[in-house]
Amino acid sequence: MKKLIPLLLLTLLLPLLAVAQLKPLDAELTNYTYPFPVQFHQVQVQRQTFKMAYMDVTPDQPNGQTVVLLHGKNFNGAYWEQTAKxxxxxxxxxxxxxxxxxxxSSxxxxxxxxxQLLAQNTKSLLDSLGVTKAAVLGHSMGGMLATRFALMYPTFTQKLIxxxxxxxEDWKRWVPYQPVEKWYATELKQTAEGIKNYQLENYYGGQWKPAYGRWVNLLAGWTLHPDYPRIAWNAALTYDMVFTQPVVYEFDQLTMPVLLIIGQRDRTALGKANASPEAKKLLGNYPALGKATAQKIKNAQLVELENVGHLPHIEAYDRFMKPLLAFLKK
Structure with a gap:
């Protein structure tokens, strides 16, 4: 029994120790270093001026082609480090x-x-850099943005990944709508432990590795800073955007070659916790969704990654990168 008490105490203390090691991060991550130099592009939005951060990674031996990488909702450009290298x-x-x-960014x-606004901002950035055409790769929410971008700028988008x-899928057909204020209240309650548990269950299918912790720490660090209410408000606003602005009905309008890389263990679906028990069983079925989406797109290639979750470029990098490079080089 005496041996069990220290183990029990250690189990209880581990989450607290993890939080203690976190450093507060301000709204624009000024005390967090990205893998490549960061520059800023000014955008005029709704009678306001904002800063759009970006990294421009140039090769020693250019092949004349450009790839734009669009991040997911719970991430930022830093998680593309190995892909960009x-x-x-x-x-x-x-x-x-x-x-x-x-x-x-602001x-x-x-x-x-x-x-549409995010796509216009991205196009404005690319125009300022003299980019006239590119392959566009989007992950998670970035996939929704990449699809919208490709629909708005089809001649610019050479390939879509x-x-x-x-x-x-259109979640609002099965999930009750909730106002921005409710999203905001939920965000204000975020903790390091809650963020990790969400990612463990939804992104990695219960299969955790220590390397994934850095992406939890970024979000958790925000919760410790006085700027967090502003960060949480933006998160709530963008949740509403994602929920109310589906792209699923327009995949058949894509004209460029499209590569779908789908981790088959993924079960991500916005608002699934609020759906009926029957709907919960059906939402976020990526094996079925990947096949259905590929059938809608005229020039699509589907790569299914068995036993991989929501983040192939983090969880199974080599299996992600091989088809990506092959597709880009076609």
């Missing part, structure tokens, strides 16, 4: 923006978010 090694220029409301207090994109 390998693309650069293969001759690609890689541009990695943080969307307004995310990462090192966190507005008053803004109406739309995917969707890595476990959300928005392959």
């Amino acid at each position: 390998d693309l650069r090694q293969n001759g690609y220029r890689v541009i990695i923006p943080d969307q307004i409301g995310f990462g090192k 966190k507005p207090q008053n803004i109406q978010y739309t995917f 969707l890595e476990n994109p959300i928005g392959l």
Whole structure:
């Protein structure tokens, strides 16, 4: 019994120790270092001026092609580090923006978010850098944005790559709507432990590795800073954007070659916890959603990654990168 008491205490203390090791992060991550130099592009939005952070990764031996990497909702451009390094090694220029409301970019207090707005901001950045055409890769929410971007700028988008994109189904058909204030209240309650548990269950299928912790710490660090209410408000606004602005009905309008990389263990679905028990069983079925989406797109290639969750480029990097490079080089 005496031996069990220290073990029990250690179990109880581990979450507290993890939080103690976290450092508070301000709204624009000024005390967090990205893997490549960060620059800023000014955008005029709804009579306001905001800063859009981005990384421009240039190769030593350019092949003349550019790839744009669009991050997911609970992430920022930093998690594309290894992808960008390998693309650069293969001759690609890689541009990695943080969307307004995310990462090192501005966190507005008053803004109406739309995917069209984020796409326009991204195009404005690319225009300022002299990019006239590119392959566009989006993960998770970035997949919804990449799809909207490709629909708005089809001649600019040479190829489209969707890595476990959300928005392959219209959740509002099965999930009750909740106002922004409710999303905000939920965000204000976030903790390091809650963030990890969500990612463990929804992103990694219960299969955790210590390397995943850095992406939990970024979000958890925000919760410890006085700026957090502003960060949480932006998170709530963008949840509303994701929930109310589906792209699922427009996949058949995509004209460029499209690569779908789908981790088969993924079960992500926005608001699934609020759905009926019957709907919960059906929502976020990525094996079925990937096949259905590929059938809707005229020129689609589907790569199914068995026993991989929501983040193939983090969880199963080599299996993600091989089909990506093959697709880009076609």
